Amino acid sequence: MPATKAFAAADAKSPLGPFGFARRDPGPTEINIDILYCGVCHSDLHMARNEWGQTSYPLVPGHEIVGRVASTGSAVSKFKVGDIAAVGVIVDSCRHCEPCGRGEEHFCDEGSTLTYNAKDRVDGTTTMGGYSSNYVVDERFAHTVPSNLSLPAVAPLLCAGITTYSPLRHWNVGPGMKVGIVGLGGLGHMGLKFAHSFGAHTVQLTTSPKKKDDAIKLGADEVLVSTDAEAMKKHAKSFDFILDTASAPHALEPYLQLLKLDATMCLVGLPEKPPALSAFSLITKRVSIAGSMIGGMIETQQMLDYCGQHNITSEVEVIPIQQINEAFERMLKQDVKYRFVIDMSSLK
Numbered sequence: 001m002p003a004t005k006a007f008a009a010a011d012a013k014s015p016l017g018p019f020g021f022a023r024r025d026p027g028p029t030e031i032n033i034d035i036l037y038c039g040v041c042h043s044d045l046h047m048a049r050n051e052w053g054q055t056s057y058p059l060v061p062g063h064e065i066v067g068r069v070a071s072t073g074s075a076v077s078k079f080k081v082g083d084i085a086a087v088g089v090i091v092d093s094c095r096h097c098e099p100c101g102r103g104e105e106h107f108c109d110e111g112s113t114l115t116y117n118a119k120d121r122v123d124g125t126t127t128m129g130g131y132s133s134n135y136v137v138d139e140r141f142a143h144t145v146p147s148n149l150s151l152p153a154v155a156p157l158l159c160a161g162i163t164t165y166s167p168l169r170h171w172n173v174g175p176g177m178k179v180g181i182v183g184l185g186g187l188g189h190m191g192l193k194f195a196h197s198f199g200a201h202t203v204q205l206t207t208s209p210k211k212k213d214d215a216i217k218l219g220a221d222e223v224l225v226s227t228d229a230e231a232m233k234k235h236a237k238s239f240d241f242i243l244d245t246a247s248a249p250h251a252l253e254p255y256l257q258l259l260k261l262d263a264t265m266c267l268v269g270l271p272e273k274p275p276a277l278s279a280f281s282l283i284t285k286r287v288s289i290a291g292s293m294i295g296g297m298i299e300t301q302q303m304l305d306y307c308g309q310h311n312i313t314s315e316v317e318v319i320p321i322q323q324i325n326e327a328f329e330r331m332l333k334q335d336v337k338y339r340f341v342i343d344m345s346s347l348k
Contacts, residue, residue, distance in 0.1 A: 001025050001032070005347050006132035007321050008058040012050040015325040016131070019058055023136050024123060028075040030138050033085050038130035039064025039155035039314075040340035042186065042247050043270070045328045047117055051272065056117055062130025063089045063115035064158040064341075066151050070134065078139045084151065086143045086304065087135060088158035089294045090114055092121045095140075103298035105141075131321065133347055143301050146308025153313035156186060156339040157304060159294065160314060164191035164243060165303040166295035167266045168198060171241050175199035180224070180242040182255060184211050186314075187245035187268060189338040192218045193312055195243070203235075205242070205255065214337070218315075226254055237285070239263060249273045252289070256281040264288045314339050320346030 001023055008019035026032045044061035046052055065087040069079045079085055092113035093100050099107035106112055113121055116129030129135075145154055164187055173179050179200040181191045188204075195202040196219030203222045204215035212223040224231055232254060239258045242265040249271045259265060267289065282289070295303065307313060315338045319327055327340045 004128070004132050004134055006060045006128065007324055007347070008060045008128075008131070009048040009055075011057050012048075012055065016048065016061075019060065021060075021128060023128075023134060026071060026073045026136050027122065027138075028073040029140070030073045030136055031069050031076055031079050031085060031142060032071045033065070033067035033087065033135045033137070033142070034070045035065055035067040035130055035132060035134055035344045037066045037152045037155045037318075038062040038342045038344055039159065039316075040324070040327055040331065040342060041156075041159050042331060043159075044129075044131075045331060046270070048328070054117070056126055059117055060128035060131050061116055062132065062342075063087070064155040064160075065115070065130035065135055066145065066155045066158075067135065067344075072139075076139050078144070079142065084145045084147075086145050086154065086158055087115060087130070087137050087141065088143070088162060088300060091127065091137045091141045099296075102296075104296040106294050106296055130344075131324065131342065133344065140297060143297070143304055145304060148311065149308055149313055152318050152341045152343070153316050154304075154307075155341050156190070156314035156316065157307060158300070160186045160190045160339060161307065162295040162300045162303050163187055163268050163293065164245065165194050165306075166299055167243060167268060167290075167292035168194050168241075169299070170292065171264055171266065173198050173200050173241055177201065177240040178203065178238055180205045180239050180255070180258060181220075182226075182242060182244040183246035183269065184215055184218075184338070185245065185247070185334065186336075186339040187247075189218055189315055191243045191245055192220055196220070197310055197312060203239070232258070237261075242266070243268065245269050247271055249275075251275070252277055253281050256287060256289075259285060259287045261285045262287065264290055266290045266292050268292055316341045318343050322346060
């Protein structure tokens, strides 16, 4: 197979730059995808800068991949050459444990294989992600894309989309429920779109009054500024479910006061520091704090199909790969509405 072109981080301090490596030829059940677009996730930045202390270098980030199938293995049945395929956060799992058996490969008992910075189960090399010209993956871990959707705007659905869709579905969000979305970034704006589409009375929770107009345009029925103590008090004990998408360190207590008896607050953001919490905030209303991450292969396909049926995509700013380091800095400043997506043709 021709050499793969990519952008990589050489270490935690260096900017991403051009990098070349060799991918293997696809095996019997694998496809080779020429990458068209790759979303930029905040976790790409965390990993590139080793902020979680688990990065192997060189690192090629990227796990929101949309591309065109260039070749297939002999036993592939789901795709043919020329089809559009999408790949998300994981690209393999043990495939035989209980979670894998029920289509929740992201909870694999043996640990799922991440799209980048993980040990490849096939050849033992380190997986290299979607900031690259192509990707090789088993067809089980690739998804079909509805033809009516804009491909750049589909890419973030593979992480930001499924990360918010999955918990909203798991906790049965729908008509008659009051649902809060904490944060209006890459994850939050997708959570807002989905919760509104599912028929819930959807409230955007934000520290910034300036975000009100955008939140309303994206589907919020109300906007609640969490730094307004009086407004927060008026909403106390009224929420059925809150999805917390914020990635910056923040207090959970004010949001827990908003929950009804037996309601749940689900965390999907990944702040650098663990939150502090008083047990009294939980026991006085028997509320729960839960967590969720992405979704299995079946649910991810269901999410994409749902998006096709309801014309839901991410709000994106498309950039060339040469602007990735600038994009990382802008992302830290929350200077993007709401997800950067790399046009991988710029790599050529």
